[in-house]
Amino acid sequence: MNKARSNPLNTLMMHGALILYTLIALFPVFVILINSFKERRSIFREPLALPNAESYSTIGYNTVMQQGDFFLYFQNSMTVTVASLFFVLLFGAMAAYALSEYRFRGNMLMGLYLALGIMIPIRIGTVAILEMMVATGLVNTLWALILVYTAQGLPLAVFILSEFMRQVSDDLKNAGRIDGLSEYTIFFRLVLPLVRPAMATVAVFNMIPIWNDLWFPLILAPAEETKTLTLGSQVFIGQFVTDWNAVLSALSMAILPVLVLYVIFSRQLIRGITSGAVK
Amino acid sequence: MNRARIRWHILVFLAPAVIVYTAVMIWPLFNTLRLALFSVIEQERVFVGLDNFRTLFFDPIWSEQFWNALGNNFWFFLIHMLVQNPIGIALAALLSHPRLRFAALYRSAIFIPTILSFVIVGFAWKLILSPIWGIAPSMLDAVGLKALFAPWLGKEEYALTTLALVSVWQFVGIPMMLIYAALLTIPEEILEAGEVDGITGMAAFWKIKLPLILPSIGIISILTFVGNFNAFDLIYAAQGALAGPDFSTDILGTFMYRTFFGFQLQLGDPHMGSAIASAMFAIILVGVCIYLFGIQTRMRRYQL
Numbered sequence: 001m002n003k004a005r006s007n008p009l010n011t012l013m014m015h016g017a018l019i020l021y022t023l024i025a026l027f028p029v030f031v032i033l034i035n036s037f038k039e040r041r042s043i044f045r046e047p048l049a050l051p052n053a054e055s056y057s058t059i060g061y062n063t064v065m066q067q068g069d070f071f072l073y074f075q076n077s078m079t080v081t082v083a084s085l086f087f088v089l090l091f092g093a094m095a096a097y098a099l100s101e102y103r104f105r106g107n108m109l110m111g112l113y114l115a116l117g118i119m120i121p122i123r124i125g126t127v128a129i130l131e132m133m134v135a136t137g138l139v140n141t142l143w144a145l146i147l148v149y150t151a152q153g154l155p156l157a158v159f160i161l162s163e164f165m166r167q168v169s170d171d172l173k174n175a176g177r178i179d180g181l182s183e184y185t186i187f188f189r190l191v192l193p194l195v196r197p198a199m200a201t202v203a204v205f206n207m208i209p210i211w212n213d214l215w216f217p218l219i220l221a222p223a224e225e226t227k228t229l230t231l232g233s234q235v236f237i238g239q240f241v242t243d244w245n246a247v248l249s250a251l252s253m254a255i256l257p258v259l260v261l262y263v264i265f266s267r268q269l270i271r272g273i274t275s276g277a278v279k
Numbered sequence: 280m281n282r283a284r285i286r287w288h289i290l291v292f293l294a295p296a297v298i299v300y301t302a303v304m305i306w307p308l309f310n311t312l313r314l315a316l317f318s319v320i321e322q323e324r325v326f327v328g329l330d331n332f333r334t335l336f337f338d339p340i341w342s343e344q345f346w347n348a349l350g351n352n353f354w355f356f357l358i359h360m361l362v363q364n365p366i367g368i369a370l371a372a373l374l375s376h377p378r379l380r381f382a383a384l385y386r387s388a389i390f391i392p393t394i395l396s397f398v399i400v401g402f403a404w405k406l407i408l409s410p411i412w413g414i415a416p417s418m419l420d421a422v423g424l425k426a427l428f429a430p431w432l433g434k435e436e437y438a439l440t441t442l443a444l445v446s447v448w449q450f451v452g453i454p455m456m457l458i459y460a461a462l463l464t465i466p467e468e469i470l471e472a473g474e475v476d477g478i479t480g481m482a483a484f485w486k487i488k489l490p491l492i493l494p495s496i497g498i499i500s501i502l503t504f505v506g507n508f509n510a511f512d513l514i515y516a517a518q519g520a521l522a523g524p525d526f527s528t529d530i531l532g533t534f535m536y537r538t539f540f541g542f543q544l545q546l547g548d549p550h551m552g553s554a555i556a557s558a559m560f561a562i563i564l565v566g567v568c569i570y571l572f573g574i575q576t577r578m579r580r581y582q583l
Contacts, residue, residue: 025388025391
């Protein structure tokens with residue numbers, strides 16, 4: 001490496017710019033979190049101060065626990081996200097395998113058909129989706145959301161997974177065939193374990209939009225017992241606009257699970273994006 | 280080999296994905312386009328042809344709202360293109376600098392807003408910009424710019440731009456990551472060859488790296504376009520379904536929601552809602568086609 005690219009002044013300026021933007025990115029989250037642990041007066045008097053012995057209070061969290069059923073919301077979000085991811089991965093991998101492994105008439109066409117949904121947002125069809133869910137009695141059930149998110153996630157999943165499945169060695173699969181394994185066994189026992197990293201990428205990509213979606217929970221499952229965490233906090237905050245403690249605490253409680261998930265999966269996510277899976 | 284034999288396993292592998300995808304995504308999409316041609320007259324669904332679109336585009340009450348939402352949506356998109364993508368590219372260029380310390384840390388921190396839900400982002404910024412709480416005015420006061428403060432979200436002329444900037448703040452991580460990934464694929468030899476010719480620093484970025492990442496910039500542009508033209512959540516979370524003040528933050532997503540779901544005293548109208556959805560579909564389709572046929576095929580790609 002030569003000198004031209006490592007001028008100390010340049011390095012300093014680069015760090016300066018990055019630190020500035022990092023502060024901009026984190027500041028709102030930080031302000032919400034620290035103020036959720038303060039009593040009402042200090043929230044207004046010194047919004048930027050950390051909570052201390054005098055201003056510390058969890059009154060907001062108490063209100064949230066009493067008034068909103070956040071554990072239920074959390075459970076619903078968890079069920080919907082996990083179930084949708086399961087179906088996206090299972091169905092997506094199966095279809096990707098069929099498209100990448102076998103030559104049959106209409107293979108290309110089927111691939112294109114499944115890829116259509118990458119660019120077209122599923123929200124456009126909301127009116128008809130709602131009618132269908134009402135007709136089948138699925139409205140206000142978690143199944144409505146799981147089905148929608150599965151359909152939404154499949155196109156990209158099939159696209160990414162079939163790219164990876166083409167790289168699985170043919171010799172391995174043929175060896176399996178000679179040993180008399182069925183096509184299903186080859187898929188589940190030989191191929192799936194090999195594309196596990198790609199499956200993780202797909203899972204992480206889908207997880208955040210599903211967890212954070214407000215549109216479909218609002219339209220398909222707004223009932224109290226099927227509210228997701230995102231919709232639940234939206235409704236809760238709407239009702240408690242003037243109770244700043246409760247609002248800040250509710251926001252913090254909504255931030256926390258995502259933040260924890262992000263800390264666990266961020267390496268996977270960043271590796272997934274940077275490995276060129278979405279090119 | 281018996282060619283006519285049906286290979287059942289192919290069918291079994293394909294069926295679940297194709298069925299769910301067709302039933303929940305493609306079929307409702309076409310059904311929505313079809314519903315746009317119907318209307319309810321005396322409690323019966325009747326075929327009315329293009330009447331709904333005529334109402335949408337030419338009836339003064341509807342068309343005013345529609346053009347307002349469409350115009351706002353274009354402004355929303357423009358701000359993203361002019362602010363979000365350049366900042367994302369700049370951050371990616373900084374992060375991809377060789378031997379930059381803490382790069383992973385910066386990258387993870389800057390991506391955090393992107394993983395938060397619109398509800399959190401909308402309310403958090405609403406609180407911060409609120410004149411009642413006073414974080415924004417007191418911070419401006421600290422740098423001597425207090426006079427600049429206004430209740431941005433409550434003023435018709437600023438509200439949409441403010442929300443667009445909030446959305447930029449939230450999603451800057453996506454162009455940053457995609458461009459960062461593209462920059463990492465540029466081989467070291469090319470940059471070194473440039474250095475030999477005396478092209479370093481900023482010049483290397485403009486003359487060597489930028490032309491090489493143009494395809495990725497094309498991709499983030501079309502992702503931004505599609506994302507913006509079906510945006511809804513942030514506006515709804517921050518301003519409600521009425522997209523106040525006085526519809527100044529109304530975009531196609533909120534307009535469609537209000538129309539087909541109804542709000543306050545207005546009853547929902549699924550057929551007009553479908554008509555708006557069809558218009559959104561057409562806009563997105565035109566955008567995607569311009570990208571696929573007009574931009575992507577003409578873009579020069581370099582074999583690295």
